[in-house]
Amino acid sequence: MAELTYRAAVAHGIAQEMARDERVVLVGEDVAGAGGVFKTTVGLLDRFGPNRVIDTPIAEQAILGAAMGAAMTGLRPVAEIMFSDFFAVCWDLVANEMAKTRYMTDGQVSLPLVVKTGNGGGLRFGAQHSQSVENWAMAVPGLKVVTPSTPRDVVGLMAAAVRCDDPVLFFEHKGLYAMKGEVPDGEVVDELGTAVVRRTGADATILALGLMVPRALAAADELAARGIDAEVIDVRSLVPLDTRTILASVAKTGHLFTVEENPRLLGWGAEIASIVADEGFWTLDGPIQRITTPHIPLPAADSLEDLVLPSADRIAATVEKSLQT
Amino acid sequence: MTASPELVQLLTPEGERVEHPDYDIELTAEEVRSLYRDLVLVRRVDLEAVSLQRQGELGIWASLLGQEAAQIGSGRAMAETDMAFPTYREHGVAWCRGVDPLYLLGLFRGVHNGGWDPYEHNFGLYTIVIGAQTLHAVGYAMGVQRDGAETATIVYFGDGATSQGDVNESFIWASVTNAPVVFFCQNNQWAISEPLEKQTRIPLYKRASGFGFPGVRVDGNDVFACLAVTRKALADARAGQGPTLVEAFTYRMGAHTTSDDPTRYRMAAELEAWKLKDPIERVKAYLFKNQLADQAFFDKVDEEADQLGRDTRRRCLELPDPEPVAIFENVYSGPHATLEEERDQYASYLAGFAE
Ligand SMILES: Cc1ncc(C[n+]2csc(CCOP(=O)(O)OP(=O)(O)O)c2C)c(N)n1
Ligand SMILES: [Mg+2]
Numbered sequence: 001m002a003e004l005t006y007r008a009a010v011a012h013g014i015a016q017e018m019a020r021d022e023r024v025v026l027v028g029e030d031v032a033g034a035g036g037v038f039k040t041t042v043g044l045l046d047r048f049g050p051n052r053v054i055d056t057p058i059a060e061q062a063i064l065g066a067a068m069g070a071a072m073t074g075l076r077p078v079a080e081i082m083f084s085d086f087f088a089v090c091w092d093l094v095a096n097e098m099a100k101t102r103y104m105t106d107g108q109v110s111l112p113l114v115v116k117t118g119n120g121g122g123l124r125f126g127a128q129h130s131q132s133v134e135n136w137a138m139a140v141p142g143l144k145v146v147t148p149s150t151p152r153d154v155v156g157l158m159a160a161a162v163r164c165d166d167p168v169l170f171f172e173h174k175g176l177y178a179m180k181g182e183v184p185d186g187e188v189v190d191e192l193g194t195a196v197v198r199r200t201g202a203d204a205t206i207l208a209l210g211l212m213v214p215r216a217l218a219a220a221d222e223l224a225a226r227g228i229d230a231e232v233i234d235v236r237s238l239v240p241l242d243t244r245t246i247l248a249s250v251a252k253t254g255h256l257f258t259v260e261e262n263p264r265l266l267g268w269g270a271e272i273a274s275i276v277a278d279e280g281f282w283t284l285d286g287p288i289q290r291i292t293t294p295h296i297p298l299p300a301a302d303s304l305e306d307l308v309l310p311s312a313d314r315i316a317a318t319v320e321k322s323l324q325t
Numbered sequence: 326m327t328a329s330p331e332l333v334q335l336l337t338p339e340g341e342r343v344e345h346p347d348y349d350i351e352l353t354a355e356e357v358r359s360l361y362r363d364l365v366l367v368r369r370v371d372l373e374a375v376s377l378q379r380q381g382e383l384g385i386w387a388s389l390l391g392q393e394a395a396q397i398g399s400g401r402a403m404a405e406t407d408m409a410f411p412t413y414r415e416h417g418v419a420w421c422r423g424v425d426p427l428y429l430l431g432l433f434r435g436v437h438n439g440g441w442d443p444y445e446h447n448f449g450l451y452t453i454v455i456g457a458q459t460l461h462a463v464g465y466a467m468g469v470q471r472d473g474a475e476t477a478t479i480v481y482f483g484d485g486a487t488s489q490g491d492v493n494e495s496f497i498w499a500s501v502t503n504a505p506v507v508f509f510c511q512n513n514q515w516a517i518s519e520p521l522e523k524q525t526r527i528p529l530y531k532r533a534s535g536f537g538f539p540g541v542r543v544d545g546n547d548v549f550a551c552l553a554v555t556r557k558a559l560a561d562a563r564a565g566q567g568p569t570l571v572e573a574f575t576y577r578m579g580a581h582t583t584s585d586d587p588t589r590y591r592m593a594a595e596l597e598a599w600k601l602k603d604p605i606e607r608v609k610a611y612l613f614k615n616q617l618a619d620q621a622f623f624d625k626v627d628e629e630a631d632q633l634g635r636d637t638r639r640r641c642l643e644l645p646d647p648e649p650v651a652i653f654e655n656v657y658s659g660p661h662a663t664l665e666e667e668r669d670q671y672a673s674y675l676a677g678f679a680e
Contacts (some may be wrong), residue, residue, distance in 0.1 A: 029516075029517070030519060033589070034517065034518030034590050037584075037585075040371075055523055056338075058455055058486065058488045058516055058524065061490050085454070089457075089491070112495050124384045126435065126438070127438075128453060128454055129453070164537050209487060294653070294667040295656070296653060296656045296667075297656065300435035301437075301646065304647055304651065304652050305646070307489065307649055307675075308652055314674070319676075
């Protein structure tokens with residue numbers, strides 16, 4: 001076991017796969033010499049050389065288009081989009097090209113590539129550098145979508161993403177980069193499409209993703225002190241979605257809460273709420289409640305960003321109030 | 326940077342005036358002193374901002390150190406009605422457009438989104454998504470073209486931005502519409518950690534010819550040349566002659582932003598070489614040599630700069646924290662049901678804490 005930061009785990013996970021499979025290459029802005037603007041690719045250039053760790057011109061469309069073309073030659077590229085907000089400047093490549101290639105070639109062309117990106121708020125980066133956009137990706141058939149919340153999961157899910165024959169969007173949470181956690185020695189490989197129960201509880205199910213996972217856990221501690229036993233599920237993978245784990249938990253607790261960093265309209269929790277309403281309705285003992293940001297861009301001011309992003313206090317207060325009524 | 330025929334230079338790093346066949350400029354002693362003053366003042370504001378960031382008072386800051394001449398030269402070339410679209414580093418241009426530096430500090434302090442009136446100052450919002458503003462500028466230029474206004478638009482971007490599709494598309498649009506726009510590229514040799522070679526194999530100004538409009542490379546550390554070249558490009562645009570690409574050849578003397586550590590990726594020797602081409606020192610040398618200013622003048626400017634630095638710091642620290650309800654403002658042109666509902670929920674949630 002080694003204790004790694006989340007950011008070091010990203011490099012560790014990519015290195016594990018690059019060492020195992022020489023077809024894995026890394027492309028992006030500032031990923032080579034500088035080791036990434038968030039220092040998530042430190043050491044990879046030295047270890048794997050400039051042929052496999054490549055600084056690109058500043059052109060996101062080209063980064064993804066080139067990753068896709070390279071994948072067609074059998075390489076397994078890991079491409080970086082520095083801030084997930086910048087998916088907006090290259091979305092054609094994601095939504096129209098890489099997501100639909102297998103389908104439109106009748107399964108003859110696979111695109112085994114990963115797009116890794118810095119996602120999420122909490123760092124005061126303002127409206128265009130803080131968004132949580134997993135839900136954009138979740139809406140596009142053909143993509144797989146994961147968001148690790150611990151260093152161990154970063155490594156395991158990165159390995160699973162690289163080994164997957166579909167394009168995977170890998171959302172790193174910028175607010176978690178400094179977080180430390182244990183990563184087992186040796187190869188770590190996880191499974192896409194699986195949620196993890198981080199805390200078991202009998203009274204309420206709280207679903208969370210990325211930075212919201214530690215906050216949901218903190219909220220569960222607050223709730224425990226007030227006699228409410230909450231179960232916290234780290235959703236981890238939005239596509240495929242582990243509905244079995246989620247429905248089983250709701251069947252046990254009867255109450256569902258989602259904690260989302262995205263604006264409320266069409267956030268990932270809306271989809272899960274709809275599934276649970278469909279398939280788990282008779283197990284519910286109260287309305288499903290979503291804790292999200294309002295339908296506004298994220299502010300940069302410390303006090304305002306803290307107000308807008310779901311906090312442990314707000315999660316706990318919402319759950320407590322809902323269970324009391 | 327070797328002085329070469331392709332580089333427009335009117336003032337050498339040693340402070341000698343040189344002639345250029347296509348670009349010349351007549352400046353009174355008063356004008357040169359005023360350019361010098363601007364260069365010194367914006368450098369001072371920039372230094373103050375860096376130190377405020379170091380002390381935790383700003384979230385981040387993108388320093389203009391080394392690029393003062395490119396910004397003051399081009400900024401002062403604008404007519405009042407000309408419109409500028411900046412990146413996040415254009416503090417010197419903002420200064421020339423009469424934007425109080427406090428707005429810039431507030432933006433990077435995160436207490437507001439900038440907040441200057443782009444129409445009042447003819448200076449757009451700082452744009453951080455690389456290259457997008459070049460398209461906005463072309464659209465703006467096409468708009469004024471239709472108004473029949475004698476207005477030129479100038480858009481700022483970096484060497485790294487030239488790789489973006491947006492920038493290349495803006496070149497095409499400006500070219501085929503003959504839009505009155507000046508593309509002002511500050512080639513500061515770096516795009517975060519990536520040197521110029523990652524973006525181009527030919528000098529950037531030469532790209533213009535492929536798009537069908539003139540390109541010129543100017544010594545970006547020479548405020549006279551930047552002023553002269555930009556003036557001409559803006560005049561051409563106003564006169565209906567279409568776009569020009571100006572490549573201001575300069576150097577980013579500082580880190581990309583305060584979050585960056587350039588020692589990880591670039592050589593100190595490069596920095597040392599560029600120190601000798603400082604944009605302010607050469608104007609000072611010129612003023613001295615030609616007896617256009619005395620020591621008292623330089624002392625006075627320094628004093629003014631210190632005063633500005635102190636005032637800027639004090640006013641920055643006095644900036645009020647924003648009100649919580651501010652988050653719902655200006656998301657839409659007016660209230661609507663979805664937002665009102667959420668605003669109410671927030672209000673009652675906040676009231677819960679007040680109890
Ligand atoms: C679309 C987009 N991609 C990437 C970034 C991250 N980024 C911020 S500044 C920068 C480098 C820009 O370099 P350059 O255009 O030379 O301008 P400079 O910072 O040197 O003034 C990058 C890649 C961004 N802000 N927007
Ligand atoms: Mg640059």
